[in-house]
Amino acid sequence: MHTVIASNSSPPTDPPSTSTLEATASPSTSAPGSATASASAFASTSTSAPRHAGNDDAPAPILPRHVIREGDNVLLRLPSTVVKTVKVTPSGTISLGKYGSFKASHLVGLPYGPTYEILDDGALKMVPRQVVAEIEETEANNQEITATGAQSLTYDDINAFRSEGLSGRQIIEKQIQQHANFDKKTEYSKDKYLKRKEAKYLRVFTPIEPTVHNICEYNFEKQSAKIRELRPDTLSNMMNMANVRPGARLLVVEDVHGMVVSACVERMGGQGRLIIINDFDSPPDIHITESFNFPPSSLEPIGSLHWGMTDPSWVPADLPLEVSQAVLEKTKNSRDIAKIKRRKAAFELMENTRKDFFAGAFDGVILATPYEPLGVLDRLLPYIAGSAPIVIYSPHQATLSEAYQSLRTSPHFLSPTLSEPWLRKYQVLPGRCHPEMNGLGHGGFLLTTTRVFDNPEANSHKVKVGKKRKLENGDGDGERKGEGVKKGKLEGDGEEEEAAAAADPPPEGMGEVV
Known part of the structure; x- marks a missing residue:
């Protein structure tokens, strides 16, 4: 079928x-x-001959992705x-x-x-x-x-x-x-x-092929709670709304075992920066990325921090990072030396990730976490660039409804939108096209908004349009003056318009400027 x-x-x-x-x-x-x-492309997989393991000792050729x-x-x-x-x-x-x-x-x-x-x-x-x-x-x-x-x-x-x-x-x-x-x-x-x-x-x-769509569909059908009921079409919407692309700088807070991270990695193609923020002083749980066949270059943009590291006043514990030559000659246990070098490399990686985080200018934020979204956004707000899209996923509408009401009144966010993706599968066969009898499960809800910067010194200006009326005596000057008033109202500044109107009031018969 x-x-x-x-x-x-x-x-x-x-x-x-x-x-x-x-x-x-x-x-x-x-x-x-x-x-x-x-x-011609797959001659070795001909339908007439079965496939056996090769015994050739020659090096294996580089095979294409598919x-x-x-x-x-x-x-x-x-x-x-x-x-x-x-x-x-x-x-x-x-x-x-x-x-x-x-x-x-x-x-x-x-x-x-x-x-x-x-x-x-x-x-x-x-x-x-x-x-x-x-x-x-x-x-x-x-x-x-x-x-x-x-x-x-x-x-x-x-x-x-x-x-x-x-x-x-x-x-x-x-x-x-x-x-x-x-x-x-x-x-x-x-x-x-x-x-x-x-x-x-x-x-x-x-x-x-283990693509993002196929892996997400596999986990959704087998163990949907593992990825918080994240459906493939919902994940696709998240990637589009967050504008994930090569060269993007993204902040991701997720608790779906790497499903969102994998989708970002596939789209970024090894270009850009992706920082994951998790809860523990250990690497985040993104084991779903192991289900894909990503090359090492595609995983290079990934960095991770825990919430404590996002505080500028956070100070790491003292680590024996520098090892003198005398200590190296005295120490006979090479395992201890290798351990110290690994800790130093991890410390340098963490410091570089923190510098990238505090540099800010992230042009996309994706949240798929059970935590209250407003608290997470408040912590990340100083590091989000202007016009950056923010996408929040949750399987529960009530959680996003409260956040939606708060974002509507916030001067830092523009046009929050709460939506629910919808999906239906159809059987397509000659004479038997119809929706499948068993529908798909719930795909969650999405809250999207855009980061903006508020300028408290800016004044709102309401455009005032003058009504153009012809004088009773048919004099065309009044009509032309009316046009001048209208043009001035559209192009002029507020105070200059009022001064001009006081110096040269409109003739009798002109409509009131509103």
Whole structure:
């Protein structure tokens, strides 16, 4: 089944580079945005030859991003629509339960998106994609079908087929042949029957690239409380509203285990500065970033501080950072020397991060924390640049409603807006397009605003427009003078206008200037 998403949010931040424009179907559930590989680009993954681990001692070539590489984290979608995370190691084995197992090295060099079949010897074979055909209307119906006794094959018969080495596709064909009422089913019912059997007997899987959208969707469906019910479309809205881009300077306060940080890292591309503020005197918990295949250069902009370090009066504890040459010669334990050097490097990194923080001029702030947002903004306010967007996420509307009312009366923020993202998935098949029966869970709420600087010396000026009326005697001078009054009111300063009006009052018959 293929689905499309109807949403008021923007598309995922990192769509696949190649997409299939025609409606297609495979024996398993396809990944969203499955890539279609050409035969010339992926000759090693031909549908006619299974994939085995290579024995060549030559150095491994540098593979493109959308091809599985050694050491990558990969999402595998099974026929039952369950998604499993695996890591591609040189000597590891990936077990998929009843669907079989294979060596992890067999995945190296394969593209994301196509469906692969696990053969009896553990090799992988790409399954050719199939074009979805139009279902012809028939006069068949399910009124004469009896649910009991229609299938003559027993559980023991199916196990016997498996012991004989029959593939999952052959077992499904046997079941169709022995089904007494299969021909009486409607075409739609036959298609559903085949999908249920394929999910049960076919030994196939689909590798999915660990993009921000896919990782967020995986965590949202499996353990939404871990990321505070942050839905993929909501995260996409946050990135757009915060104007996350290469070269940006961002402040992030999050408690979603690195989901927001990962989205920022993917968009920034290793350029800019990203400072995370957490609660403890230890590195922040952003372990979700390990699920991605980010190069080290993409993680270089990240720095972290705890709330105590954001106070200018904070003083760190004394650390033995300088080690004299005499101490180095006297100390025999190299482990102690290495420990001191690591502490010195950590201290220098912390000092550089504090300098960046107190330099201010951050052009974006993202909050996804259970703390009261007004207190967090009050602490960060001096370091936020003018016109910087501020995005606050919370799964609870009441928390953001109170902040919204306070921001409306604050001179430091402009146009606060409280919104709720909406998302619906659709099944898209010939003659069967409709919303999915099971809707998605709640995606949280967003509060957005813009940082502005208040000038208490500025005076508000109301534009006053003069009414132009023609004199009774038809003299055109009055009309021209009226135009002059109107022009002066639009362009002049307040005091000069009043002085000019007193020196040369409008002639009789002119309208009152309001």
